[in-house]
Amino acid sequence: MSDDARNAGNGGTAPMGRRGALKTLAAVGGAVGCGAIAVPTVRFLVAPALGAVGGGNWIKTVAVDSLPEGEPKRVALVADHRDAWTLEKQVELGAAWILRKGAAVVAWSTVCPHLGCAVDKSGSGPGFNCPCHDSSFDADGQRLNGPSPRALDSLATRVEDGFVMVQFQRFRQGTPEKDPI
């Protein structure tokens, strides 16, 4: 007996029920399929915004006792690096100048706010110097001379179990404001 014949005998409900079930199955399958595509796509799109390079990560650095009072120390910022596709274990994401002043610890990014060269300790006294275009900064990271549009970019610190934790961040270059990216 055909579906139509059966349909004629039962008021037309059985084939509609099968069609409805098939439609529901198709809809559920479509939704699952879309989700399977959408989730990694969204993750791919938002990964940079979520700090795929460790932006905003707290990174454990050196023992606070190893820092000589008043003498800045360059410290590599090493952590896992995740992007949309891969996870690299313990890579150097950047570096910081860390300075202990009594019980307080401060840190600055080693990236020059001008065009991103690496800032060194000044060879002629306290403070810092960027060799690329000769920007100089005092011992508190404040700009003294040169084309850098702002002071060195400070990084948040805290001491945890005797070690200095530094919040790794990158900032836009060439702007007077400190603008995290």
Ligand code: FES
């Ligand atoms: S990059 Fe540092 S002064 Fe230009």
